[in-house]
Ligand SMILES: Cc1ncc(C[n+]2csc(CCOP(=O)(O)OP(=O)(O)O)c2C)c(N)n1
């Protein structure tokens with residue numbers, strides 16, 4: 001088990017999968033010589049190791065990057081495309097939400113699209129309206145697609161390997177604040193099945209469900225509340241499509257109180273979907289209304305912090 | 320350099336604005352790397368001033384400009400926005416003249432008729448500029464739109480859709496491609512196979528012209544002719560101004576993918592030094608040039624001081640302002 005950064009864990013997954021399967025290739029803008037491996041340095045060294053046919057830099061044409069990846073995937077290639085910033089996902093939206101996701105249905109199962117789209121998302125600067133978006137919930141309405149949001153280096157590696165091996169299109173969100181965090185990462189063939197949440201901390205009092213960077217804010221809140229005898233159970237969704245109902249419901253039934261935290265806007269966010277699911281399937285277990293801690297419905301991020309989560313938990317316990 | 324079409328006072332003014340833009344951006348480099356800015360990472364156009372200034376100078380105040388993000392500094396200065404207001408955006412201070420977006424290129428001001436980017440999606444601005452030209456045509460306002468963008472941006476689908484639409488509707492717009500020969504780490508020749516970007520106009524049936532983008536007067540004259548054409552109802556033109564990106568892609572780019580020799584070669588072609596030589600040849604005394612240079616330096620120093628004395632623009636300010644707009648929209 002090595003101690004790696006989130007960035008290194010992703011790179012290790014890419015390298016191992018590229019060595020294992022010659023059909024895997026990377027494609028995107030500035031993923032080769034720029035900063036020796038992309039704006040966030042994830043692909044460093046891969047151009048040198050695998051050459052220009054497997055680390056393909058393109059002109060600024062995201063629609064064609066994703067559309068052509070779909071076509072290549074239908075012929076048995078396994079493209080891992082990079083969209084530099086999640087703000088740019090809109091430029092390949094129909095390719096993702098209609099073409100990649102629907103292909104398998106529309107061909108009665110004949111054509112598969114084993115495509116991974118990696119993208120950097122999230123706010124690094126509070127209240128900056130540019131390239132700080134969390135657009136993950138837009139993709140919840142795209143059956144056929146899988147959507148992954150890791151929070152730790154180990155999850156980053158295991159989930160990316162699973163995504164590359166999956167025969168379906170997977171959208172892989174990497175929160176920009178996570179790239180530098182460190183953690184233990186199992187060596188070698190370490191694969192985490194998609195669609196499974198993980199309880200990152202056990203606790204009896206309140207369930208807090210979160211994704212990506214927000215998991216760390218929640219863990220910080222749990223430490224602070226823990227010193228006052230309040231025990232949070234922290235559920236990291238890891239995948240938001242599909243959502244791991246079982247893990248969520250088990251935790252809700254145990255603690256009977258729920259907070260859901262994400263950076264994305266409140267309206268129509270993942271929290272809305274998770275709340276509805278709990279209301280539908282575990283209503284009678286709830287001792288208090290669900291609280292969502294999320295960004296405001298404004299075009300720029302005001303990112304919730306551990307303090308907001310502490311306050312939400314306190315108000316829940318007062319209720 | 321051809322100068323017949325411009326008076327000495329215009330030439331001097333162009334020189335002054337280019338210099339101001341240069342000194343402003345050099346100051347931003349210094350402030351950014353000493354941790355004094357509070358803004359989106361600067362993407363500067365040092366060495367590319369001739370394109371923005373040449374393209375946007377000499378229009379009527381009613382004409383709309385929609386500048387490439389790299390070169391927005393010069394564009395705002397052409398529109399006579401005080402340097403202090405621009406500096407406020409970089410330093411995270413309250414500007415009285417500009418909406419506060421943390422980046423001058425993401426700023427629009429409909430009083431000054433400057434349309435900036437409304438998102439970071441490259442090429443989005445081209446479509447909006449085409450829309451402004453459509454608005455002008457339908458409203459019979461007589462306004463012309465001048466829109467610039469990078470070479471890399473011409474590989475986006477929306478560039479092609481927008482140019483075709485402008486052609487089909489014969490809109491009063493001039494497209495200026497600021498070809499600085501690089502898009503991040505990609506050399507233009509690797510991204511565009513037709514050689515000259517101006518050739519792309521052939522596909523839409525309007526003129527495409529390549530000019531020396533470090534010759535401000537050539538850029539100016541070519542764009543002015545295209546503006547006249549647009550005003551006369553003859554439709555769009557694509558002007559490709561070939562320059563060179565002297566700055567790194569952004570101030571966070573270590574810029575290690577280009578040969579130093581290439582940069583050195585282009586440093587000698589500095590558009591400001593070239594205009595200086597022209598001014599000297601026209602008999603401008605050295606003393607006056609030095610005077611203009613000193614004034615530009617003073618103006619930038621003053622802009623920094625004034626901006627620093629303004630109140631901070633805090634996240635709470637932004638939350639309040641935007642929440643108020645939200646309420647206005649949804650009451
Ligand atoms: C749709 C989209 N894709 C990628 C980016 C990231 N990006 C920002 S600037 C840039 C390069 C632009 O090149 P060019 O148009 O030549 O302008 P230059 O930077 O050279 O002035 C890229 C790829 C973006 N902003 N929007």
Ligand SMILES: [Mg+2]
Pocket residue numbers: 469470471497498499500501502503
């Ligand atoms: Mg360029």
